[in-house]
Structures are given as structure tokens and as C-alpha cells.
Amino acid sequence: MMFLEDDFEVCLSRQQEEATTMNHPVPDELISAYFDGEVSPDERGEVERLLESSSELRQQLDETSKLSALLHSFPRESAPRELAANVQKQVNAATQPALAIAQATTRRSLRREWTAFGAGILATIASLLMFVSFNQSQFTTNSPMSLSRAAGSQPQVTLQPKSASEQALAGTDPKFANPNIATDPSDLSDHLQPNLGLSKASNLARSKREDLASPTERSGKLNERESLAQNPVPMVANADLAETSSNSIQPQIQNEFLSYLANGDVIVSKVADPTNTVAVVYFTVVDIERGSNELKVLLQKRSLQEVEVSDEASLVKVSDAEDRSASQQPLSKRNDLNKKRDASRADEFHVFFARAPGDQLADTIDDLVKNHPDIFRNWTPQPPIELPVASLPSTEGIVAENQAIVADDNKFQDIARRQISDESTAVNTEAEMAVSVLMARNGSVNANGNFSYNGNSNVQLSVSNSIIGNTSNLEQKTEFGALSSASVASNSTGTSRGNNVNGNNAQSSGNSGQGYFRVSRQNQPHATPQQAVPALNKGIPLVASSTMNSNGGGLVDLGGGFGRNANNDVRNPRLVRMLFVLKSAQSTTNSAP
Amino acid sequence: MNQTSDQTLIDHCLAGRREAFGLLVERYQNRLFHSLVHLLGSTEDAQDAAQEAFVNAFEKLGSFRGQSQFYSWLFRIAYNTAVSSKRKLRRMSVSLEARRDASGLEPSDGNPTSEPSYAMDVSDRQRLVQQALSELGEEFRMALVLKEMDGMSYEEIADIVKVPLGTVRSRIHRARLELREKLSVLLRSEVL
Structure with a gap:
């Protein structure tokens, strides 16, 4: 009897289950969609209710799950390396005008029209503000930085270019000259690929785009030109306005830059080729001394090699001299001296050179900005500096040597000790060259169209080095031919010539074991290219052959695909050179007319 | 970041x-x-x-x-x-030799049940699955690959294939049904 009751219950249960399924037919595809999470809430409720009572449905779901697991057991297929390279070649071969035309004819969505309209309005407002502010104060500065700013702002403010090469330079330099200079978003986007800088070709493309721009955009540009036509003198955009207009894209550029740094394989093609280039980052700091200290602490905490370059020494020297004489001057003279000293301090800048793994540099930047927002107001990646490959002692030679002795354990220790010394020399040499090019980049184009240092300031470097983390402390005196060739675009082929001008005195200034390059920027008589002297006492020619802008605005071709790692340094394949340039926020503001 | x-x-x-x-x-x-x-x-x-x-x-x-x-x-x-380009989006009912050329995989007799499941290693399973996939109709294979391999939503798939959402759901289901049938032995084996 008991058996019959149990049997009856089982039969009843099965009948109920079947009845449920029949009364609520669930399409099989609903189970599939349920598995994918692609059902409505109502459908989900129904499927789940039926799954509780139907073993058949549960089995169906289980098989779907197993099948999915089976399909996911495939390893992810990675694209062959040549895919990106092949695309790169074909894209480079594609004609940009077609793209521009496509842009002009097809990008007509309402959102973009509004964007264009907004950009036109912004440009108009910016030009009007510049016009007004310029009339209020005369543009007077002898600082090469300021002059460079003025030159750099030319393409945007559409001043009359003096020469083709100057125009090219002007298109390249503004990001270095002042990271806060107002530029349109597409211009600011140049930081996205600092390795490229701005090529002449891309400038041409931009001018073509302007020609093809929508009526709204064109009207904005016309207003800008009309406004500026009345002021045929160099001008600098208001920094605050610049920050406002660039706010939308700046974080993206910064994130992208840090991402490149962190991904060592990508940095090679996107930020800097570690074999011969130096990434440059500009920081606008409220307090330059505190900013420098924080940066130094961070670099030292990470045991990163660094060399500091600053103009602190000269400023102190100037100030001391003025202080001594000030007491003998009448009050009005003293006030003038104080103003002059303040202006000098405003021009103060500190440069740190570091050679370290890209991810650590990225972390350093990230830490600086996030942990010290009160000091670091803004930062902007700049077009990198390209060093003359043949003059670099740090990569091929050492690598070849390492490769030769790597199997010989007995020689390894000796070589390693020697390498520390080599490292010190290499870092300092690279720092010297990088700073030289950096300073030269602040110059202007001479009458011959060649890039040369402006010469209104003299640069004196005194060198004593100590490499953080190394036991050897290398002392050296360097006559720093301040201003070398700049590998900034001075012609369309990407080969730029530069002249070493303005030989400088060097003096050793060991400072409690901590070495500095000290850059003084006293006003000196204008130097001419004919005064050129060898840049470094090591006989390193600083006539760089630049490829910074050599690819005509196309994808960077460093001989490989997008992600090719061209770093030859077997010790650390992700080693990146970088200049941290700390510029006073006060100077940025003061520089604006 | x-x-x-x-x-x-x-x-x-x-x-x-x-x-x-x-x-x-x-x-x-x-x-x-x-x-x-x-x-x-x-x-x-x-x-x-x-x-x-x-x-x-x-x-x-x-x-x-x-x-x-x-x-x-x-x-x-x-x-x-x-x-x-008339690539092999159509049903890939090609010769065994052609299959080897196309996929770089060793061909089989097309019947997974004849495979000794106990001896199957990962590459064997992948070969069988790839073969079964290649035998699906183009529209079913595409829907399933976009869902399973690419992780797209039904809506994204519908946008690409230009069919209604319900059709995507139906195609994925049918593709799964067909695959489950072709790979039934494999799915029931202890390997998974």
C-alpha cells in the first residue's frame, strides 16, 4: 500500500511537470537567450519558474552552458604582427585630402555641427580677448621662452609668417613654449603622439581642412584673422582662456601619454624611441622649489637616475649682485630692481632628466599630480627631443658589449662595475644633449631659415653629477655649447640643421654631493650662428638629423609596426629618457600680455 | 586609467x-x-x-x-x-584537403562520434569544434561567433547583420542546437 502511494506520487509529479511544460511552452530559443542574459524580466521570471520544475529544460540549459565553455576553450587568436604594419603602409599611402573631403561632406550630424559652431564662437572670443589684452599691455620680453611662445602661437593666430621654415617651426613649437597656450582641440591633440610633433604635412592638411570647413567654422576663422590683422605683432594667448578651452581634451591626452609610458612596447612608436629620443613633459607648478623637491624625492624613492638642470644659480647670482647694490640706490631704483628680480624668478624653470622604465616614469607623473595638486597645477606632454644617434654612448655600444660577455660569468662583475661608470657618463651626456636641444627649441628661425638659438639669453651650465643609486660619483666639467641644433621641423623632409651658437662658460659646482646642471639665463649680447662652437667638450656633434616630422603626418614608421619595440637596451627594454620641465605658474601668467 | x-x-x-x-x-x-x-x-x-x-x-x-x-x-x-571577396562565408563544405589548407588543422572524417573521446586533447577538441562551426550555415555561424567568440550583445549583432533582434535570437539558438548535435559525444564526455 505504501509502495503504491509512493509510486502514485511520482507519477503525479511527472504528470504535473509535463503539464506545466505543455501549458507554458517555452521556446527552446528562450533558454538560449536566457543563458546569454538576453531576455526581458518577464521572460526571465517565467524561464526560472519553469526551470525549477523541468529537468529537461535544466538539461538543455546545462548543454548550452557546456557548449559555450567548449567554444570559449579556444585560445584567443592574436593578430599577426604584420597586420598592423601592413595597415600602416596602406594607410600612409591613402590620400589625406579624400579624408578631409569626406569629413567636410559627411560629418553633418547635428552634434558635430554644434561642435563646429561652438569652436567657431570660442575662436572668435579668444581672438577678441587677445586683441583686447594686447592693446592693454605691450608685449615686451627678451626671454627666449616668451619669444618662442610668440612664434609658437603664430599658426593659431594667423600672423604673417616670415618664412616657410618659420611657419613650420611655429606649427611645432607652441606646445613646448607654453603648454597652456590656447589652441584648438585638434591642435592640442598633437600631444597625443608627441613623437610626431607637428609635421609640415599635417599643417598643410590643417590648412586644407580650414578651407573645407563648414561655413560656421570658416566664419570663426575669418573673424580671428580679421581681428589679428590689426595686430601684426607676436601675441600670446591668455593662459586661463587656454586652460578653459583645452580642458576637455587635456585629461585624455594626459591619460593617453601615461598609458603609453606604462606600456613599454607601445611607447616606442608613440612617445619616444628609446634609442635616441627623450620624452618631454611640462609641469606648471605653483611653487617651483617645492615642485622640484617633490619630484626629486619621488625619483630618488624609486631609485631612478636623474640629473637636475635649473637656472637657480644664475638667479641667485643676479639677485645677490642686485641686493648688494640696491642699498646704495634710491628708493625708485630699488623698486625697479625688485621688480626685475621678481620677473627673473618668474622665468625660473627646473629641468630634470631621467632615464628609467616607462611605467615608473608614468607612476612618477601620476603620483606628482595626484598627491600634490596644491603644487602641480597642470602638466602636458610635449613633442620629444631627438638626440643624434651616433653620439649616444648608452645603447648600442653597451648592448653589444653586454651581449659579448653575457656568457662569461668571470667577466660579468668587472663589466658590471665598469658599466656603472658608463651609465653615469651616458646619462650625463644624454642630459646635456637633451637640455641643449630643449634650449635650442626655444630659439627662433634665422634669416636663412635655419633653426638657431635666439641669443637674447646666455646659457651657462655647470656640471657635477651624482647618479642616484650609484656608488660612483662622476665629476666632470663640461663646456656646454648651449645651443645646438634643434631637431624641430625646419623642413618638410624632416632633416633639420642647427647651429651651435653662443659658446658658454662652464663651472663646476658640486653641491653637497648632489649634482646639478645650472642654467643661467642672463641677458647677453645677441649671438650669431658664426659664433658656433662645438656643443660638448666630448666632441659630440649636435647637428642632428631629425626624423621627428619626417613621415609627412602619417603613422610613425620606425621600421616596424605600431607596437614595434625598437629599444636596443637589453638591460631594460622599457627604458625611456624623459625631461621633466617645471615651469612656474607665475611665469606662465606673467608671460601672457 | x-x-x-x-x-x-x-x-x-x-x-x-x-x-x-x-x-x-x-x-x-x-x-x-x-x-x-x-x-x-x-x-x-x-x-x-x-x-x-x-x-x-x-x-x-x-x-x-x-x-x-x-x-x-x-x-x-x-x-x-x-x-x-567571396571568402568562405558560405557553408564550408569543402574537401578534407581543402579544409587542411584553409584552417591549418588536420582534417577528420567529419564525425565527432568516431573520435575516441578519452584520447582527445585540447587541439583535438578545437579541431572538432572548428569543423563543426565551419559546417554551420553562414548566418548561423556568424551570429554564434559574434556572440560566443566576440562577446557581442544581441543588439550589436542585429546592428551588424541588419536583422531584427528576434532573428538574432533564433539564429543563435539554431546554431547552438546544430552544434550540440554535431558535438554531442564531446559534450557528454568527461573531458569538459
Whole structure:
């Protein structure tokens, strides 16, 4: 009897289950969609209710799950390396005008029209503000930085270019000259690929785009030109306005830059080729001394090699001299001296050179900005500096040597000790060259169209080095031919010539074991290219052959695909050179007319 | 760390910065290639299709209106490229020798049940699955590959294939049914 009751219950249960399924037919595809999470809430409720009572449905779901697991057991297929390279070649071969035309004819969505309209309005407002502010104060500065700013702002403010090469330079330099200079978003986007800088070709493309721009955009540009036509003198955009207009894209550029740094394989093609280039980052700091200290602490905490370059020494020297004489001057003279000293301090800048793994540099930047927002107001990646490959002692030679002795354990220790010394020399040499090019980049184009240092300031470097983390402390005196060739675009082929001008005195200034390059920027008589002297006492020619802008605005071709790692340094394949340039926020503001 | 959005990169491209397109290539080449391999059944065909798709996308970038995801748009181009090239989107009922050439995989007799499941290693299972996939009808294979291999939503698939959402659901279900039938022995084995 008991058996019959149990049997009856089982039969009843099965009948109920079947009845449920029949009364609520669930399409099989609903189970599939349920598995994918692609059902409505109502459908989900129904499927789940039926799954509780139907073993058949549960089995169906289980098989779907197993099948999915089976399909996911495939390893992810990675694209062959040549895919990106092949695309790169074909894209480079594609004609940009077609793209521009496509842009002009097809990008007509309402959102973009509004964007264009907004950009036109912004440009108009910016030009009007510049016009007004310029009339209020005369543009007077002898600082090469300021002059460079003025030159750099030319393409945007559409001043009359003096020469083709100057125009090219002007298109390249503004990001270095002042990271806060107002530029349109597409211009600011140049930081996205600092390795490229701005090529002449891309400038041409931009001018073509302007020609093809929508009526709204064109009207904005016309207003800008009309406004500026009345002021045929160099001008600098208001920094605050610049920050406002660039706010939308700046974080993206910064994130992208840090991402490149962190991904060592990508940095090679996107930020800097570690074999011969130096990434440059500009920081606008409220307090330059505190900013420098924080940066130094961070670099030292990470045991990163660094060399500091600053103009602190000269400023102190100037100030001391003025202080001594000030007491003998009448009050009005003293006030003038104080103003002059303040202006000098405003021009103060500190440069740190570091050679370290890209991810650590990225972390350093990230830490600086996030942990010290009160000091670091803004930062902007700049077009990198390209060093003359043949003059670099740090990569091929050492690598070849390492490769030769790597199997010989007995020689390894000796070589390693020697390498520390080599490292010190290499870092300092690279720092010297990088700073030289950096300073030269602040110059202007001479009458011959060649890039040369402006010469209104003299640069004196005194060198004593100590490499953080190394036991050897290398002392050296360097006559720093301040201003070398700049590998900034001075012609369309990407080969730029530069002249070493303005030989400088060097003096050793060991400072409690901590070495500095000290850059003084006293006003000196204008130097001419004919005064050129060898840049470094090591006989390193600083006539760089630049490829910074050599690819005509196309994808960077460093001989490989997008992600090719061209770093030859077997010790650390992700080693990146970088200049941290700390510029006073006060100077940025003061520089604006 | 936030990535630069696709739209920003596209805007840079349209502004003349071709290198921004390089970022898009880097961003999507693996995903696209992976899906195309399983769709076309051959790494060589997948590479060709992906390459053509990227170049075509660059040339047509001005026509991208941002109404769909860039990748969806890119995949659509790749799909059309493959179709226009008459690649093996049709049912791949080809000879065993041709299968070996196309996929680089060893051919089998087409009947998974004849395979000794106990001896199956990973590559064997992959071969069987790839073969079963290749025998699905084009529309079913595409829907399933986009869902399973690419992780797309039904809506994204519908956008690419230009069919209603319900059709996508139906195709994926049918593809699964057919695959489950073809791979029944494998699915019931202890290997999984």
C-alpha cells in the first residue's frame, strides 16, 4: 500500500511537470537567450519558474552552458604582427585630402555641427580677448621662452609668417613654449603622439581642412584673422582662456601619454624611441622649489637616475649682485630692481632628466599630480627631443658589449662595475644633449631659415653629477655649447640643421654631493650662428638629423609596426629618457600680455 | 586609467592625425582577427579580411556617424569585405584537403562520434569544434561567433547583420542546437 502511494506520487509529479511544460511552452530559443542574459524580466521570471520544475529544460540549459565553455576553450587568436604594419603602409599611402573631403561632406550630424559652431564662437572670443589684452599691455620680453611662445602661437593666430621654415617651426613649437597656450582641440591633440610633433604635412592638411570647413567654422576663422590683422605683432594667448578651452581634451591626452609610458612596447612608436629620443613633459607648478623637491624625492624613492638642470644659480647670482647694490640706490631704483628680480624668478624653470622604465616614469607623473595638486597645477606632454644617434654612448655600444660577455660569468662583475661608470657618463651626456636641444627649441628661425638659438639669453651650465643609486660619483666639467641644433621641423623632409651658437662658460659646482646642471639665463649680447662652437667638450656633434616630422603626418614608421619595440637596451627594454620641465605658474601668467 | 574614446581618436584621424588610426588598429586588431578566424576558418583569410577592413575603414572614416560602436561598424566592413571577396562565408563544405589548407588543422572524417573521446586533447577538441562551426550555415555561424567568440550583445549583432533582434535570437539558438548535435559525444564526455 505504501509502495503504491509512493509510486502514485511520482507519477503525479511527472504528470504535473509535463503539464506545466505543455501549458507554458517555452521556446527552446528562450533558454538560449536566457543563458546569454538576453531576455526581458518577464521572460526571465517565467524561464526560472519553469526551470525549477523541468529537468529537461535544466538539461538543455546545462548543454548550452557546456557548449559555450567548449567554444570559449579556444585560445584567443592574436593578430599577426604584420597586420598592423601592413595597415600602416596602406594607410600612409591613402590620400589625406579624400579624408578631409569626406569629413567636410559627411560629418553633418547635428552634434558635430554644434561642435563646429561652438569652436567657431570660442575662436572668435579668444581672438577678441587677445586683441583686447594686447592693446592693454605691450608685449615686451627678451626671454627666449616668451619669444618662442610668440612664434609658437603664430599658426593659431594667423600672423604673417616670415618664412616657410618659420611657419613650420611655429606649427611645432607652441606646445613646448607654453603648454597652456590656447589652441584648438585638434591642435592640442598633437600631444597625443608627441613623437610626431607637428609635421609640415599635417599643417598643410590643417590648412586644407580650414578651407573645407563648414561655413560656421570658416566664419570663426575669418573673424580671428580679421581681428589679428590689426595686430601684426607676436601675441600670446591668455593662459586661463587656454586652460578653459583645452580642458576637455587635456585629461585624455594626459591619460593617453601615461598609458603609453606604462606600456613599454607601445611607447616606442608613440612617445619616444628609446634609442635616441627623450620624452618631454611640462609641469606648471605653483611653487617651483617645492615642485622640484617633490619630484626629486619621488625619483630618488624609486631609485631612478636623474640629473637636475635649473637656472637657480644664475638667479641667485643676479639677485645677490642686485641686493648688494640696491642699498646704495634710491628708493625708485630699488623698486625697479625688485621688480626685475621678481620677473627673473618668474622665468625660473627646473629641468630634470631621467632615464628609467616607462611605467615608473608614468607612476612618477601620476603620483606628482595626484598627491600634490596644491603644487602641480597642470602638466602636458610635449613633442620629444631627438638626440643624434651616433653620439649616444648608452645603447648600442653597451648592448653589444653586454651581449659579448653575457656568457662569461668571470667577466660579468668587472663589466658590471665598469658599466656603472658608463651609465653615469651616458646619462650625463644624454642630459646635456637633451637640455641643449630643449634650449635650442626655444630659439627662433634665422634669416636663412635655419633653426638657431635666439641669443637674447646666455646659457651657462655647470656640471657635477651624482647618479642616484650609484656608488660612483662622476665629476666632470663640461663646456656646454648651449645651443645646438634643434631637431624641430625646419623642413618638410624632416632633416633639420642647427647651429651651435653662443659658446658658454662652464663651472663646476658640486653641491653637497648632489649634482646639478645650472642654467643661467642672463641677458647677453645677441649671438650669431658664426659664433658656433662645438656643443660638448666630448666632441659630440649636435647637428642632428631629425626624423621627428619626417613621415609627412602619417603613422610613425620606425621600421616596424605600431607596437614595434625598437629599444636596443637589453638591460631594460622599457627604458625611456624623459625631461621633466617645471615651469612656474607665475611665469606662465606673467608671460601672457 | 581611462582610454581615449574611439570617437576622439576618430576625430583626430579626421583632423589629419593618421597615427590616431594606429591606435584604433591596435585596440581592435586582436578582437577582429579572433572573430574572423572562427568565421572564415583560416588565419590567412582572417588576416586578409582584417587588413582590408582596416584600410577600408580608414578610407570611409568620414562616413562613420557614431550611431553605432566603432567596432560594430568595423566588423560590418570586414564582413562585407569578406563577402565581396567571396571568402568562405558560405557553408564550408569543402574537401578534407581543402579544409587542411584553409584552417591549418588536420582534417577528420567529419564525425565527432568516431573520435575516441578519452584520447582527445585540447587541439583535438578545437579541431572538432572548428569543423563543426565551419559546417554551420553562414548566418548561423556568424551570429554564434559574434556572440560566443566576440562577446557581442544581441543588439550589436542585429546592428551588424541588419536583422531584427528576434532573428538574432533564433539564429543563435539554431546554431547552438546544430552544434550540440554535431558535438554531442564531446559534450557528454568527461573531458569538459
